[in-house]
Amino acid sequence: MFTYRTLMGANAPAWLDLRQEGARVAPDGFLVTLEEVLEMDTDRAQQVLDFGGLRGVFEGDRLVGFCGYRPQRLQRIRHRAELGPFYVTPSRQGSGAAQVMMQGVVDEARAGGVAQIELTVAPGNARAIAFYERQGFRKYGVRPDAIREGGVSEDELLYLLRVV
Numbered sequence: 001m002f003t004y005r006t007l008m009g010a011n012a013p014a015w016l017d018l019r020q021e022g023a024r025v026a027p028d029g030f031l032v033t034l035e036e037v038l039e040m041d042t043d044r045a046q047q048v049l050d051f052g053g054l055r056g057v058f059e060g061d062r063l064v065g066f067c068g069y070r071p072q073r074l075q076r077i078r079h080r081a082e083l084g085p086f087y088v089t090p091s092r093q094g095s096g097a098a099q100v101m102m103q104g105v106v107d108e109a110r111a112g113g114v115a116q117i118e119l120t121v122a123p124g125n126a127r128a129i130a131f132y133e134r135q136g137f138r139k140y141g142v143r144p145d146a147i148r149e150g151g152v153s154e155d156e157l158l159y160l161l162r163v164v
């Protein structure tokens with residue numbers, strides 16, 4: 001029912017719509033602000049997607065979620081990859097779409113020789129934390145003063161999943 005695929009330039013309009021939706025309905029799930037999201041046009045979105053760092057989960061042809069997946073390039077840290085943002089449209093939350101997307105990332109990481117997937121999450125994002133922990137991620141630290149919004153400093157939790 002759900003499929004995991006790398007997003008390409010042709011997915012730009014759907015990705016932009018979903019990214020704008022995410023920045024509106026789940027601002028805690030994104031580092032980027034809605035204002036910054038709204039600055040991106042379709043041409044720029046195509047360029048970003050052509051770079052190859054975004055993955056999507058589709059229901060048929062419809063994009064219902066996306067995530068950033070960035071394996072490190074340097075020789076000594078090539079066994080690590082960064083995951084995030086990670087977003088599923090509200091109507092498909094709780095449906096298994098997020099799990100399909102995470103499994104796609106894990107399979108891709110293993111196939112690419114990645115041993116460790118790393119992400120950050122806001123301490124108050126209980127749903128995301130519950131999801132990541134059920135997927136096997138464990139907390140390994142806290143980044144203090146990670147985000148500043150309106151003069152207010154917030155921490156981030158650091159999570160990782162070993163995939164070897």
Ligand SMILES: CC(C)(COP(=O)(O)OP(=O)(O)OC[C@H]1O[C@@H](n2cnc3c(N)ncnc32)[C@H](O)[C@@H]1OP(=O)(O)O)[C@@H](O)C(=O)NCCC(=O)NCCS
Nearest residue numbers: 026029086087088093094095098120121126127128130131
């Ligand atoms: C994070 C996200 C991808 C998870 O996908 P999902 O489909 O919602 O995840 P699931 O429903 O499979 O799992 C969520 C878990 O949180 C639980 N949950 C739901 N609401 C909750 C709440 N308010 N507090 C705590 N746990 C909650 C669910 O019961 C479920 O746990 P369980 O499987 O042990 O029962 C999705 O919620 C999302 O896109 N959120 C908005 C963006 C975001 O915050 N992304 C993470 C950025 S780091």
